[in-house]
Amino acid sequence: MLEKLKIHLNQNFPFLENSKLLLAVSGGIDSMVLVHLLHQLNYSIDLCHCNFQLRGIESFDDQHFIQEYADANEIPLFLTQFDTEAFANDYKLSTQIAARELRYNWFYELLVNENYDYILTAHHADDNIETFLINLSRGTGLEGLVGIPAQNNKIIRPLLPFTRVEIEQYAKENTIQWREDSSNASDKYLRNKIRHHLVPLLKELNPQFMDSFQKTQSYLKESQELVDDASIMVYQQVAKEDEETIVFDLKQLLRLPNYKSYLYQWLHEFGFTAWEDIYGLVESQSGKQVFAPNYRLLKDREQLILSPILLEKEAQVYYIEKNVREVNIPLNLAFCKVDDISGASNSVIFVDEDQLVYPLVLKKWEEGDSFQPFGMNGKSKKLSKLFKDEKLSLLEKENCWVLWSGNQIVWVVGIRQDERFRTDNSTQNILKIALQ
Template identity: 55%
Template sequence: MFEQFQDNITKNLPFLPKSKLLLAVSGGIDSMVLVYLCKQLQFDFAVAHCNFQLRGNESDDDENFVKSHTEKLQIPLFIQKFNTKTFAEQQKLSIQVVARNHRYQWFYSLLANHNFDYILTAHHLDDSVETFLINFTRGSGLDGLTGIPEQNDKIIRPLLPFSRNEIEIFAHENKIAWREDSSNTSDKYLRNKLRHHVIPIFKELNPSFLASFENTIGHLKQTQSLAADASKSLYSKVITEDENQTIIDVVKLLKQENHNAYLFNWLQPFGFSDWLAVYDLIHSQSGKQVHSESHTLLKNRETLLLYPKQDITNDTVYWIQKEQSEVNFPLKLSICNVDDISNPSSHTIFVDEEKLQFPLTLRRWKEGDVFHPFGMTGKKKLSKYFKDEKFSLFDKANIWLLCFNDEIIWITGKRQDERFKVTDATTKILQIKYIP
């Protein structure tokens, strides 16, 4: 397995050996094997361990195990405790969702604050099968049926080509210690039910089930790419956008043999789930509506109008105080003073701090907003900028503006304002980084 792992890195992830890595380590067999492999390959890495405090002493024992192991191997370690159950009750979310959200928020903050390049997790081939089946049982389009991606933004999963069985054999052969999570034996969660009762049947019916699954995923990804190309090609012929809504021409849509498939592809990002109601809307009388949590789809004569609900474009404002070095909600930003400008990009800007006055604000865009695009003279309506950059309604609804006295400093992650840029006269440079 070591040689196969090394080959996978060389062929598919050749940038990892030169990167600074953060390994997500629970103490279980998968993550401990990942630590071993990265150590053997002499990667530059640190370990991050989350204690979700869900299993009493067992959670603390996991933490102590990881701490002891990293100390022995002289690996830098970060540990974070989470009051997961309390947060889940407060936010009225499942424990799994809260744990996942907090875990990745923390990982990305470590990424920004300690200059890591990537986060490595120990997901493997069996995890991908389980994810496929979970999405399949809940109903999903192609996006949910292509398994777990080997790379998703800054998250890398280098063990994805390997099965749980291969990992277990490797761990035993190399005498790698690990901790067993008692919750993995419970059938309380759907993932465990599939792992314990469903997948073994598939493997019994077909001893090459995992290899067949990999082939199927490969075919589905190719089909997904074809569908995306077709959807993108038809989009501009059937859909027009203005500042407040997306307009779908029903007459042109119905000329397509697979019009429901196109509609699913276009509307899925907006959170719709009652697809029969969406498809029926094409033939409904004018005025009928279907709602998602964030958007409304309205039948208006021979068109479907898609627009965000009012709470998406409300006046909610988030404040950023001068002493803050990071922002975690409604999006992630890191803020610090630097001595010079290096690697400016759409995700990192440098501003003259003396041109600002705290607190800064984060808000949604509103009609009439203008800014001065970086590198240009004069001002531009934000609505015109969105149109020129071909923003979809979804893009516009999810844009946050970093502002000073309601003047736009940055269309976050997109374009800086010229007025606050660093000049030769600048004495205090503020670096602001957006972390997707």
């Protein structure tokens, strides 16, 4: 196993040899074997251990075991303790998910604060099978079947090619001590049920199951790479990005014979799970939306618009005093006095400053707001009707700002000026306001 690991690391992770490494150790057989192997190969590693306080005194015994091992071998060790159950209850997570979030958040804190290059964990081939079967049982796309990645950003898993049998054999041959987690014997968790009952049956049905499984995963990974390449090429034809949104052209999308697969590839990383609802958006009426925890997908005529969900805040109101030349928040507006009118547009207006009441007020539009559109001879119009006529999307309406003078609208910014503040031949003071 030692020679096999040496070849594996040299071929796939040659950069580890000169990197500052931190190894996550639980005290179990997998992590203690990895510590031993890396020392035999002369890698310089420090250790870190999480006490999740889920097994009473046993959790603290694991911590003491790691502390004594580190002291005896003069290895730097980082320790932390978590109230995992309280965290799980506060955030409505399963205990396993809570423990995962806690430990990986801590890992990345150590990477940054202590200047480590990589974190190593002791996941192995049997863990990969269990993860595959868990994902398969819950329903997943191709990415859920390719297993645990050997490298995920700064997390590296050197033991993935090795089985639990190989690890146990190496531990016995080298008289390695470890701690046995009593919870591993329980069928309380889905992973343990799969480990104790399903995997042994698969190995009984096919004695070469491990080899067959690893070959299958290799094929799946190659297929995933092909899918990713195709997804990127099609994305460039269908999607357009700006700072906060991604717009998908439905006409282009519907030309694809398997557009649902592309939507899944593009959207699953944003946390969407209601796939039938998403596929239904394509044929639904404008204004329909599907939500993920932090994003929404909106149908707007011949487009699907992906945007982050903005947290509700108190109404934003900005005051603009007389003689202010420029405003940078929330929009970039420039104010200057001019002698004549030229270049008026949706983004540049000219108003009679003598008609303004200061301070001007800049705020988001509200339902019921109305104004007198420029050029309509004093007829009133609700902003909601203006937006409909202008065919604004829901996102464009939500991001619309209005400039007020007293209780009258001066400008629906970037869209239409109010008639009441227009200039004429008698205007003495012309103020130019430009959206930059």
